[in-house]
Amino acid sequence: MDRFVIRGGVPLAGSVTPSGSKNAVLALMAASLLAEGDVVLENTPGVRDLQTMIRILKRLGVDAGWESSGTVRVQAAEPSSVEAPYELVRTMRASFMVLGPLIARCGHARVSLPGGCGIGARPVDQHLKGLRALGAKVELTGGYVEAHADRLRGTHLVFDVPTVTGTQNVLMAACLAEGTTILENVALEPEVTELCTVLTGMGACIRGTGTARLEVEGVSRLSGVRHRVVADRIEAATLLVAAAVTGGDVEVRGAEPGHLDAVLDKIREAGAEVTVSEGGIRLRAGARASGTRINTAPYPGFPTDMQAQMMVLLALAEGPSVVTETVFENRFMHVPELRRMGARITVDGRTAVIEGVPFLSGAPVMATDLRASASLVLAGLASRGETNVLRVYHIDRGYHQIEQKLSSLGGRIRRVRD
Ligand code: EPZ
Numbered sequence: 001m002d003r004f005v006i007r008g009g010v011p012l013a014g015s016v017t018p019s020g021s022k023n024a025v026l027a028l029m030a031a032s033l034l035a036e037g038d039v040v041l042e043n044t045p046g047v048r049d050l051q052t053m054i055r056i057l058k059r060l061g062v063d064a065g066w067e068s069s070g071t072v073r074v075q076a077a078e079p080s081s082v083e084a085p086y087e088l089v090r091t092m093r094a095s096f097m098v099l100g101p102l103i104a105r106c107g108h109a110r111v112s113l114p115g116g117c118g119i120g121a122r123p124v125d126q127h128l129k130g131l132r133a134l135g136a137k138v139e140l141t142g143g144y145v146e147a148h149a150d151r152l153r154g155t156h157l158v159f160d161v162p163t164v165t166g167t168q169n170v171l172m173a174a175c176l177a178e179g180t181t182i183l184e185n186v187a188l189e190p191e192v193t194e195l196c197t198v199l200t201g202m203g204a205c206i207r208g209t210g211t212a213r214l215e216v217e218g219v220s221r222l223s224g225v226r227h228r229v230v231a232d233r234i235e236a237a238t239l240l241v242a243a244a245v246t247g248g249d250v251e252v253r254g255a256e257p258g259h260l261d262a263v264l265d266k267i268r269e270a271g272a273e274v275t276v277s278e279g280g281i282r283l284r285a286g287a288r289a290s291g292t293r294i295n296t297a298p299y300p301g302f303p304t305d306m307q308a309q310m311m312v313l314l315a316l317a318e319g320p321s322v323v324t325e326t327v328f329e330n331r332f333m334h335v336p337e338l339r340r341m342g343a344r345i346t347v348d349g350r351t352a353v354i355e356g357v358p359f360l361s362g363a364p365v366m367a368t369d370l371r372a373s374a375s376l377v378l379a380g381l382a383s384r385g386e387t388n389v390l391r392v393y394h395i396d397r398g399y400h401q402i403e404q405k406l407s408s409l410g411g412r413i414r415r416v417r418d
């Protein structure tokens with residue numbers, strides 16, 4: 001297993017470009033199952049989750065792979081299997097998004113339930129509710145979803161909660177259903193908007209893109225498409241917070257500032273200077289951050305995927321802060337590790353109260369999930385002394401060459417293969 005060895009104390013400086021959006025690509029690769037032609041995705045990140053999705057598509061008999069570094073091609077002429085097995089789905093829950101496209105394209109699917117995950121129970125009831133509303137016969141047997149539908153029929157569905165992949169799963173199925181589907185209370189994340197745009201480019205008829213109400217006119221077939229994936233907004237925000245916690249001055253190029261309003265507001269509230277220009281977003285850290293309050297929320301609220309990273313900035317801030325995690329029930333696994341580095345954080349249920357300290361000290365720490373691991377890297381960069389972040393495979397799932405990006409900004413971080 002690899003670990004990162006980090007020697008903190010260097011203010012990051014320079015400019016950096018985040019990779020393409022992991023979460024956008026995963027949905028678009030699932031959508032490629034709907035297409036009778038080739039789907040070519042450019043600016044894709046070389047992360048483990050994407051490799052896992054390629055393995056799942058291949059298991060479905062689909063020709064999927066890297067065409068060049070950064071470009072993935074999927075040729076889903078005719079999937080020869082409709083089963084996504086447990087041993088793959090359990091390693092990456094986003095695989096569950098092949099369910100809707102398989103039912104819509106092939107009339108049946110056998111997909112393993114994703115099971116739990118470190119940050120929460122993460123049920124998929126809304127995915128199943130939506131597919132049943134479209135007329136699919138859905139049964140749960142032996143930890144698998146078995147679903148059949150000769151032809152899906154349009155429906156009118158209101159999601160109980162705004163779920164990102166739930167919206168994406170049902171939306172993809174609706175594109176090939178007979179008739180009109182209205183989806184309400186859909187997730188507004190940019191990854192949903194990007195999926196709508198690409199599906200439209202494949203021939204789908206979708207109205208309301210970017211709003212909480214989508215109207216889909218089913219079509220009989222979808223064609224291939226070439227698309228350049230948008231920059232990863234969470235990686236971009238992570239790099240900005242890395243600059244803030246080290247007292248640096250960094251420009252993140254190529255990211256879409258409009259996808260980060262809530263995060264940029266909070267970073268400014270905490271005292272850093274953030275300017276948006278044509279080329280990107282520049283952050284100049286202030287003298288010392290000041291405490292603030294953060295409530296995570298579905299987009300356009302403060303993203304849960306930035307909560308752990310922001311907590312590092314607040315741990316070093318002047319005065320108290322309060323962080324409430326409203327999206328997932330167990331997303332404070334980074335807190336015990338930050339405490340070992342000297343942070344003063346107390347957790348009560350979904351709320352963490354942070355008493356800022358003047359500095360953190362390096363220590364060996366354990367990564368537990370993708371974003372918690374990113375926060376430990378940021379803490380290491382901000383700390384005095386040396387930090388070893390163990391189990392960096394968690395980070396490799398969603399950040400491509402993060403150590404190279406941080407080193408290019410002056411961060412002292414290197415990967416050690418144990
Ligand atoms: C997506 O997960 C992202 N993953 C997550 O990013 C992100 O944290 C999350 O959205 C929230 O923004 C991908 O896009 C691949 P949800 P998803 O369904 O779709 C409840 C990362 O770090 N819910 O929007 O699984 C659920 O329990 C990952 O990149 C139901 O109750 O999240 C949660 O409380 C981590 N029933 C809330 O909705 C359902 O059927 C939001 O979850 C589905 C969800």
